[in-house]
Amino acid sequence: MTSSTWVGDRVRLRAREPEDWEAFHAFDEYSDAVRNGWRLSPPKSVARAKKEMAERAEQELDLDEFSLVIATKQDNEAVGSINTHEVDRVHGTFCYGIAVGTPHHRKGYASEAVVLLLRYMFFERRFQKAEARVYSSNEASLALHRRIGFVEEGRRRRCRYANGRYDDEFLFGMTVEEYTERYG
Template sequence: MFSSKRLVLRKVDKNDVELYHSWRNNMDVMYTTNPSLDLYSLEDTRSFVENNLTDSRSSKSYIILQKEEDKAIGITSLINIDYKNRNSECIIDIGEKDYWGQGYGSEALQILLNYAFLELNLHRVSLRVFSFNHKAIKLYKKLGFKEEGISRQCLFRNGKWEDIVHMGILHNEYLGE
């Protein structure tokens, strides 16, 4: 369930703090995913990992491992899980830039969505993506996500206002029913 041809997802643990810290402070990595673009101290990252990734009842977070090299290349999560209404938001970061553009993000999200819909029995998974991240939007549409709305001009990047696109996919859409 947590693997594909090239990847394995393993649960984030407290030993991942320094690895995640390196991705979280890489501006190239965070430019398209983090609205604040702040630099974080190691202690800030440790607190974030413990409170939001490892000890939270409303999130499930996984390190993306490339099988052939047994290398951690990113992170993906289901966050804000609402078990009563069977909803969640998903996020993904490929933190190792050498692995960008090779389909690892798509593969990791397929593993995560299989888990969300086939194991957790969620009804809906949503995400937010910056409007200038055209590659990600194309990927999400390819996986079956539909655009649901736009938060207009709520992100300031490189001297101009950008939108955030809200997308979602339903259980029956993912299964092709």
């Protein structure tokens, strides 16, 4: 049997499908989780959620800058998303973001999705460093990045306002050599 770069023990990374709208629309009900990822916005209608997901499913994927669904390996259920951004091909660096729906926290989906994404970016696309930014209020993500081997490289103080308080932003990085040492 042939193994896929995009499939781990628990998750598969896949393209968005129009029917994914329902899962992501439900994830938006968890305000704290939404804030931890970016910013809280007003509620979206079902019609809007369906339209946006259908449009995203039709978009062409760039080889280096893209967004994928994190789905369970067992039943292909959407549990979150992972994306690359701020891709710098000259210097071989990129940032990524990850969000896992609140009902799916603490099941190992995020860590496995990150490892799969990094393997692709390092060994298929020849990038040499991954970066992630995490708000100080997102304790679970801070712990995740430290646990999977990212190095804390910096901290921007009071750079975001959400939920009545200012958050610091931590910058994490992992080089291809650090990844290889840890994950082979």
